[in-house]
Amino acid sequence: MTGTGGHAIGIDFGTSTSLVAEKFGGLPVEIASLGRSTRSFPSLAGYRGEALLVGEDADGLPIGQVVRSVKRAITDDLDVLAVSSASGTREVSADDVIIAVLSEIGSRAAAAGQPLPSGGDVRLGCPAMWTGPQRRRLLDLAAKADLPVDGSTLVDEPIAAGVAWVTHRYLAYGEHPTGRLLVFDMGGGTLDIAVLDIEGGSRPEISVLASLGTAMAGDSLDQAIAADLAAGLAERGVDVAALPVPPELVAAHLLRAAREAKVRLSQAPSHSVVLPRTLGELPVLVYSREQLEEAFRPQMDVAEQLVWAALRAALLTVRGSGSPDELRRRGAAELVKDINYVLLAGGMSRIPYVERRIGALFPHAQVFDNAGVAPDEAIVAGLADTGGYERLNLHRPGFDFVLEWQEHGLVQQHTVYPAYTPFYEPWEVLSGRSHLGFEWRAREADLPWRGVGVLRVQSMSGERLELMFNGQQMDGLSLRMGRDMMVKLYCNGQVLVQDGTGQAYHLRVDSWPVIRGRDHARLVLSSLDSQAPVALVPWYHNKEYAPPAFQVQ
Structure with missing residues (x-):
């Protein structure tokens, strides 16, 4: 069975947080404690003068000096990023920031007892939507950060999550899943969807039928919630544009409040939003789960369309499934009937609305949010899988x-x-x-x-x-x-x-x-x-x- 031999390490360089995991043979995956109080490490950076700080140190800087979601610089093909300084806004090299974050991942992994061995089986994840040049850019920056990875060990993130699920079903329950698995991986920067065909047995073979993505995920929801908060202040008589601080700082504080509300509302029906006094005497806003779901609705509508596109794309890889014209005419019932399992991965899948919307699309499939680890740890667990890549067929050339x-x-x-x-x-x-x-x-x-x-x-x-x-x-x-x-x-x-x-x-x-x-x-x-x-x-x-x-x- 996959996962019963060898040693591998996985690196998940995430938009919001990063993780490192290690696996020996059939033993459970071990996720390193990279953060000061959590297993994940915040993928943050910031400048104090000319000094570049990363992680929790960066999070303590004035909000305008913090660089968040730096991984999106690769997705959006950005070379420079804007940060605040004593003399105003200045531009910094996106590559320098990414290298600093990647270097910190390696340093913290070593400090946590899981050093990244040169010449070992070390895998790095990336969004499914990334092109060859974007993947090469990540690999070049990883090399400068002394991470021992190359093109042969760069894995699409939703595929890694699927591998983690297949291995977990065997190791935890002795199951040999056979059928078609759809992975819905929504993180901070991208939404990735993969359709995998699994042939069960003592050595499962996983064929990737489709892997699509879009740059609309957690960051996009943060923007929508921040807009709601600004509208809520306006209803209370607060003119956001007239606050005694630069507009970019107001926007940064609203985004921070939006991120906190998004996390809190995964567990609670409402959340009180208290904005910092540096913005002035502002009223407390109560933001409900219903408001979040309404803000999220347009984005989930787009996500559903990507699900249908992925299912049609998967059928294109199967000989005899019909022409593109024939596949376009297939309705939802026909598209979902071959899906046996659905896996929700990524931090955004913690939001109950995601499970309700995606689960409703697949009434006859088993829906999972557990690959043996938390949803936002599924990718790194799959990257560290010791055998799941021995019989993995890709859907497009990786060369x-x-x-x-x-x-x-x-x-x-x-x-x-x-x-x-x-x-x-x-x-x-x-x-x-x-x-x-x-x-x-x-x-x-x-x-x-x-x-x-x-x-x-x-x-x-x-x-x-x-x-x-x-x-x-x-x-x-x-x-x-x-x-x-x-x-x-x-x-x-x-x-x-x-x-x-x-x-x-x-x-x-x-x-x-x-x-x-x-x-x-x-x-x-x-x-x-x-x-x-x-x-x-x-x-x-x-x-x-x-x-x-x-x-x-």
């Missing part, structure tokens, strides 16, 4: 397709498909497109139109992956260069490769390579045509007497 050719005696490269690029945007599932997939055309790139090139696959760090083509080990596909070159990747595993002469080759991959710690699994392709592209065999072309693999004509 680059690159085209190589020689020009003036030098090898040139062009990336045809960047690792983890979504095959389509979630909204396209509901659009009128008849085909959904990734498409690259040579005529849109600056390439030579003569000669021969080689289509290869390589990891995010530049290492070549092993390929098997029609049962033969190979180094790449040899293709004639030209304007008509094209590569298409489809959700159901079909691959179309067209060379410069217009000759098309239809290929199929049963599953994209699984995550195997630091070892890159091989990509296995088969031809659907009688005529197949030419494979380059490494043992022959690596010999000193071998002719050139290709020549520019």
Whole structure:
């Protein structure tokens, strides 16, 4: 069974808090105590003059000097962040702040007795919606923070939560879950949804059918509650714009009050909001759970639409499930009937309204908010799983397709498909497109139109992956260069490769390579045509007497 051997460490760099967990074989996962009074460590930073403080020290700074939700800088592709200083607002490097938080995670893990070993099986989570460049940015910053992770151990957060649930059901109850699991992971910065197909048994195989996300989660709800609080003050005769402090500080205090109300209302029906005296003599506002749910309603409406998009996307990966047009016509009852289990993960799933809304969508599924740990600890528990990634099939390539050719005696490269690029945007599932997939055309790139090139696959760090083509080990596909070159990747595993002469080759991959710690699994392709592209065999072309693999004509 998964989780019965080995040693692994998981790092959950969260928008609001961060966690580290460790697991030995079939023993229960151990979550390090990173915080001063909690297991989680606040993902906060702030500046006192030129000094950069992190964690609880940052939380004690004046509110305008605190940088919250710094992980969103990667989601939103921001290079600089604004903070207050004695001379006014100034911009600071987002990367510097992220490195400081990541470094603190490593330092606190070591102090808690769980150091991050170099060369060990250390996994880092990231939102499902992140693109290849965003993932590379996180990995680059993690390297500067001395965290021993790389592209082969970077895992989508909802997938990690699903792995944690599968392992927990076996270790705690001796169950072998079989069927389809939907993971609804709402944290502070993103909402991620994954659909996993689980084949039970002594060594379960988990296939990722879909993994979608949006940058609308806990931070968005905080903004909505803060707007309610501002409106409540206005009803009591308080003009927020006329308060004797800068508007950005008023907004920061309202957001802090909103975050506290959100947490309190997960347990209580109402909460008294007392704003600091630095804003003036302000009335106490009573904010109810009903008000929170009304503020949350539009966001949950969007979340439901993402659930339907994820379910349709999952069906696209299953051969014979129908065309995109057919899937768009399927109603809610048809979409949910194949879901056996639902897992609620992330801190936002503690809000009762989330469970009511999502649970109502799946009347015939078992709904869980427990993967053996608290909902906001499910991701880090899954990242630390010692065996759950041995038989995990991904839904899209976690590696680059690159085209190589020689020009003036030098090898040139062009990336045809960047690792983890979504095959389509979630909204396209509901659009009128008849085909959904990734498409690259040579005529849109600056390439030579003569000669021969080689289509290869390589990891995010530049290492070549092993390929098997029609049962033969190979180094790449040899293709004639030209304007008509094209590569298409489809959700159901079909691959179309067209060379410069217009000759098309239809290929199929049963599953994209699984995550195997630091070892890159091989990509296995088969031809659907009688005529197949030419494979380059490494043992022959690596010999000193071998002719050139290709020549520019």
